[in-house]
Amino acid sequence: MKNLFKRMTAALCAGLMLSFPVNISAEEIPENDITLPSGKTLKEVISTIASDCKATEDILDFASAEISIFKGNEELYTGYFGEVNKEKHIAADETSVYEWGSISKTLIWVSVMQLYEQGRIDLDKDIREYLPEGFFKNLTYDDPITMMNLMNHNAGWQETTKAIQVKDEKDIKPLGEALKEIEPAQVFRPGKVTAYSNYGAAVAGYVVECITGEDFCDYVHENIFNVLGMEHTSLNPNHSDNAYVFEKRKEMHSYSTMFFESVDEGNCLYYIPCYPAGAAAGTLADLRTYAQAFVNDDAPLFKNPETQKLMFEGTAFYGDSDIPENCHGFWPEEREVRVYGHGGSTLFGEADMKFDPVSKIGFVVMVNQYGGNLVTENAPSLVFGHFPKDKYISETDDKIDIKGYYLISRGVFKGLMKFQNTLTAISADELGDTNLRKLNDGLYVIEAGESGQLSSVRNYENGDWGLLIQSEELIHTGSYLFALALLAAYGLTAVASFYMLRIRFKVRKLKKQSLTSGVITAGETAILVSVILLLTSYVYTLKFLGGLPEAAMTVFGTCQIICAAVCVVSAIAAVRSALKDKDKIKKTVCIINTVCSVICVSAIVYFEMYRFWGC
Numbered sequence: 001m002k003n004l005f006k007r008m009t010a011a012l013c014a015g016l017m018l019s020f021p022v023n024i025s026a027e028e029i030p031e032n033d034i035t036l037p038s039g040k041t042l043k044e045v046i047s048t049i050a051s052d053c054k055a056t057e058d059i060l061d062f063a064s065a066e067i068s069i070f071k072g073n074e075e076l077y078t079g080y081f082g083e084v085n086k087e088k089h090i091a092a093d094e095t096s097v098y099e100w101g102s103i104s105k106t107l108i109w110v111s112v113m114q115l116y117e118q119g120r121i122d123l124d125k126d127i128r129e130y131l132p133e134g135f136f137k138n139l140t141y142d143d144p145i146t147m148m149n150l151m152n153h154n155a156g157w158q159e160t161t162k163a164i165q166v167k168d169e170k171d172i173k174p175l176g177e178a179l180k181e182i183e184p185a186q187v188f189r190p191g192k193v194t195a196y197s198n199y200g201a202a203v204a205g206y207v208v209e210c211i212t213g214e215d216f217c218d219y220v221h222e223n224i225f226n227v228l229g230m231e232h233t234s235l236n237p238n239h240s241d242n243a244y245v246f247e248k249r250k251e252m253h254s255y256s257t258m259f260f261e262s263v264d265e266g267n268c269l270y271y272i273p274c275y276p277a278g279a280a281a282g283t284l285a286d287l288r289t290y291a292q293a294f295v296n297d298d299a300p301l302f303k304n305p306e307t308q309k310l311m312f313e314g315t316a317f318y319g320d321s322d323i324p325e326n327c328h329g330f331w332p333e334e335r336e337v338r339v340y341g342h343g344g345s346t347l348f349g350e351a352d353m354k355f356d357p358v359s360k361i362g363f364v365v366m367v368n369q370y371g372g373n374l375v376t377e378n379a380p381s382l383v384f385g386h387f388p389k390d391k392y393i394s395e396t397d398d399k400i401d402i403k404g405y406y407l408i409s410r411g412v413f414k415g416l417m418k419f420q421n422t423l424t425a426i427s428a429d430e431l432g433d434t435n436l437r438k439l440n441d442g443l444y445v446i447e448a449g450e451s452g453q454l455s456s457v458r459n460y461e462n463g464d465w466g467l468l469i470q471s472e473e474l475i476h477t478g479s480y481l482f483a484l485a486l487l488a489a490y491g492l493t494a495v496a497s498f499y500m501l502r503i504r505f506k507v508r509k510l511k512k513q514s515l516t517s518g519v520i521t522a523g524e525t526a527i528l529v530s531v532i533l534l535l536t537s538y539v540y541t542l543k544f545l546g547g548l549p550e551a552a553m554t555v556f557g558t559c560q561i562i563c564a565a566v567c568v569v570s571a572i573a574a575v576r577s578a579l580k581d582k583d584k585i586k587k588t589v590c591i592i593n594t595v596c597s598v599i600c601v602s603a604i605v606y607f608e609m610y611r612f613w614g615c
Contacts (some may be wrong), residue, residue: 005514006456007224008368010267017020022265023471027071034071034076036069036357036361036382036383037335037336037337037356037383037384037385037609038335038336038359038382038383038384038385039243039336039385040382041608041615042069042076042077045069045077045382046077046079048378048382049067049079049081049375049379049382050079050081050110051338052373052375052378053065053081053082055098056269056382057173061255061257061261062081062082062193062365062369062373062550063082063083063084063086063253063254063255063349063368063369063373063489064080064081064082064083064084064091064092064096064261064368065081065082065092065365065366065373065375065376066078066079066080066081066092066096066098066227066284066365066367067079067284067363067364067365067366067368067379068284068285068287068288068363068364068365068377069294069362069363069383070078070288070291070358070361070362070363071361071362072292072295072296072298072360073292075288075471078094078284078285078288079451080093080094080222080271080284081375082119083311084251084252084368085251085252085253085255086253086255086262086264087253088097088251090251091498092223094121094250094285095283096252096283096284096285097232097244097245097249097250097252097281097282097283097346098252098281098282098283098284098348098349098351098366098367098368099278099280099281099344099346099348099349099351100278100280100281100287100344100351101278101280101343101345101346101349101350101560102198102201102277102281102292102342102343102344102345103287103342103344103351103352103353104235104275104276104277104278104280104344105278105280105342105495106203106210106277106328106329106330106575107202107214107220107224107235107277107280107327108201108204108205108276108277108340108601109151109311109313109329110224110301110318110481111205111208111216111219111223111224111331112151112204112207112208112328112329113221113224113302113308113310114301114302114307114308114542115208115211115310115330115597117302117388118306119304119306120212121207122147122149123146123147123213124146124147124148124179125144125147125404126144126145126146126148127145127146127147127150127203127207128144128145130153130209130210130211131178131207132208132210133177135176135180136615137180137182137183137614138183138184138186138615139186139416140156140185140186140187141156141186141189142189143189143190143191143493144190145190147204147207148203148315149190149191149200149205150197150207150329150330151204151315152191152194152324152325152329153194153195153196153200153201153324153471154188154190154191154192154194154315155186155190155193155195155200155203155315155327156186156188156189156190156192156193156201157184157185157187157188157195157197157199157379157421158184158186158187158188158411158412158413158414158415159184159196159197159410159411159412160183160184160187160198160199160411160615161415161416161417161541161547161548161553161615162181162182162184162185162326162547162548162550162615163182163279163547163548163549164182164272164273165200165235165270165271165272165273165549166270166271166273166426166609167270167271169205169271170239170269170270170367171273172238172271172273173273173337175202175205175215175216175273175274175275175276176209177207178202178273179199179202179203179206179274180185181271181273181550182199182274182381182547185200185413185414185415185614185615187413187414188409189461192458192461193458193460193473193475193523194316194325194326194409194461194470194471194472194473195409195410195411195466195472195473196410196444196471196472197279198274198277198393199211199274199277200275201276201329202274202276202277203277203571204276205274205275205276206276207279208461209486210576211358216235216275216276217235217236217241217275217570218225218336220235221235221241222438223301224290224301226228226581227300228289228290228293228300228301229289230282230286230503231244231286231292231577232245232248232278232282232283232285232286233245233280233281233283233287234246234281234282234295234396235276235279236274236275236278236279237271237273237275237279238271239281239545241463242282245281245282245469247449248612249267249269249281250265250267250269252267252348252368253266253267253368254267254268254347254348254349254368254369254370255368255369255370256267256369256370257300257369257371259375259554260577262404263463265370266496267322268346268347268348268370270347270348271563273470277435278346280342283413284321284364287351287353287364287366288364290353291340291341291353291355291362291363291364292355292362293395294312294340294355294357294362295356295357295360295361295362295585296384297402303351308596310328311327311328311330312327312328312332312340312357313327313328314326314327314332316480317445318440318442318444318455318456318468319441319442319443319456319457320443320592321441321442321456322442323443323454325454325468325470326470327340328344329342329424331343331471332595333380333384333387333470334387334388334392334454335380335381335384335385335386335388336384336388337356337358337359337372337384337385337394339353339354339356339362339384340354340356340357340378341353341354341355341362341394345370345372346370347370347489348368348370349366349367349368349369349370349372350366350367350369350370350371350372351364351367351376352364352365352379353378354379354380354384354576361384362383363379363383365379365487374608384478386451387451387452387453387454389445389447389451392437392439392443392445392452392454393437393439393445393447393452393598395522397437397438397439398437398587399436399437399438400436400437400438400444401434401435401436402428402436402467403448404428404476404478404480405425405426405427405428405430405476405477405480405481405582406425406426406427406428406466406467406474406475406476406477407421407425407426407474407475407480408421408424408425408426408473409426409466409472409473409474409475410471410472410474411424412615414611414615415555415608415611415612415614415615416537416546416548416553416556416607416608416609416610416611416612416615417458417537417538417548417615418564418608418609418611419487419534419607420538420614421483422483422484422487422607423467423478423487423572425477425480425484426474431608435447436467437571439480440474442456442496443455443456444456444457444467445533446467446469448491451467453470454470454584455467455468455469460475464476464477464478466550468498470545473480483606483607486599486602486603486606486607487603487607488600489599490531490600490602490604491529491531492528493530493596493600494527494532496592496596497507497524497525497528497596498528500524500592500593501521501524501525501528504517504521515575519570519573520570520573520574522566522569522570522578523566523567523569523571523573523593523596523597524570524593524596525566525584526563526564526567526570526600527567527592527596527597527600528564529559529563530559530563530564530567530600530603530604530609531554531561531600533559533560534609536556537552540552543608546557553611553612556609556612557609557611557612557613559587559603560609560610561603561610563600563602564600564610566604567598567600567601568597568601569599570597571593571594571597571598571601572595574590574593574597575590575594576592576596577590578591578594590598
């Protein structure tokens, strides 16, 4: 979605030129200028990057950013901006260590292609033939899950509802065991829906581990890091595989933004047991070296340069066109030239890596701000330009209005946190001034103002349809308003129950409570507890980035089952009391209690708040 819309903060900050530490000397400005694929000169891009870094101090506090632009093996420009630790005034420089985030996944895909080159893996074979017997427990479909499915992120898994990172280093478990603990539900048939999956990528890393018989981290060091001379990059969750990274990472702080002010989040050290999906960290120079390998004709990571060439051939496409959506795990983008790469985001910060194998130009950028900043936002367009609308669409192309509501395929469709889909659903109105242009070969362009994004329409087995937007799909849903209304009503039942409990508490002082009244009171309490549990689980999920610890899931789910049972008994008691009691006020209270109890039970069942297993 980042390709479609500018961040509001970027719009607010653009044009501001304020005092700010920029760690770049005159000697680092290149003497010889060149024109980049965007049409901008290198000096223009450098000037804009420096301006972007200065543009945030008052409105959106800036932490740090490091960026390097290269052409083949030549380093065109490298700039370090800001501070990695504001309290201690530690400037960003060549020694600084940043997290790769999901760029780590490309280490998996390179490893897989190395094994493919050696004839040790079949990309179209069911991966269960490489994994221990009975490895998966939550599969819905008997269809094969291939390595190609994992690379294309269409193996069918939803987002896991279990915690994908831990705070305590002692909770880091072996990769295979960690994957079993967080296995999500399979909600789509393999090969049918693109839904970006950390779990699926980590499984691919474990397949490498199973085939080679060695720890995935050890394999990467031996076959990637050591080959390229990347001495300041780690992959283990706790960075114990690289002493330099281990020490430097501890001095780095992360910064978020609240009410346009910078918030120091501290080291923000979280451990990812399924580490192949996002635990790499290292210096900017090492990441640049890694990116440069992909534009090197000698293909240093492979025995045969043809394997590298194959890696950037399409494995999934937009509609029936030959325009790739995915290339063996790397995401291609249509800009002034077709570029390849991968971005990454963690609670610590963001990173990006993009390159053009034809011109051999690319860039890497790393920041320690969650959500990024203007450097990560603008670097792709500065170096490679915007999506070339004129190349794909004309005024004669059919315009299709985007209407209704859409669920993001990278979401939770089953289990304890299913309600999150209702909170993250997208309305066509939120897309702004957006048109869907229909081209040939099932190809579409989502036109948003001056920008755009390639897309294709997907038709699903249940009769619904959706829009593919590279790494995920927007699934049209007709039940969103019902789900939203139910969730809102569920929240209101807590408010009603709270006030009814207050009234009952006062009445109890004047009159002894009957058994029926006690049961009804228990129901009102259960409603309040149920909503509080939901809010707590949501906050906990945000805190742990993607899920809950298994123990917490068990507690939340079991308590929701108890709440639902109490609400059922309470509703029955309230109905019986309403039929017998002639007092209009008491009768009204009983009716309200019944309605609230029914809504609460309906929400628990519909959003599967009770389902704490197999998700």
